[in-house]
Amino acid sequence: xxxxxxxxxxxxxxxxxxxxxxxxxxxxxxxxxxxxxxxxxxxxxxxxxxxxxxxxxxxxxxxxxxxxxxx
Numbered sequence: 001x002x003x004x005x006x007x008x009x010x011x012x013x014x015x016x017x018x019x020x021x022x023x024x025x026x027x028x029x030x031x032x033x034x035x036x037x038x039x040x041x042x043x044x045x046x047x048x049x050x051x052x053x054x055x056x057x058x059x060x061x062x063x064x065x066x067x068x069x070x071x
Contacts, residue, residue, distance in 0.1 A: 008051035017044040022064050 010018065013034070020030045027045070031038045045060065054060050 008048075010048065010051065011044075014044050014048050017041055018048060018064065018068065021045065021061075022068065 013036075016034060017030055020033060025033070027038050027041045030041045034041070049055070049060050052060075052063060054063055
């Protein structure tokens with residue numbers, strides 16, 4: 001059995017939020033583009049951060065810009 005951790009699995013909506021966040025769009029702009037509520041965008045971001053083990057918006061943005069490949 002392989003002891004390596006598998007990469008996090010993201011939902012299609014989480015991937016769309018990630019890609020729009022990488023374009024430095026605000027939660028409101030992302031919500032408008034996806035036609036969802038800002039609170040839903042925040043929820044998706046929170047889920048992504050949890051899956052990546054990130055704490056705080058600054059870590060999230062830094063990770064997106066420096067380490068996250070286009071998915």
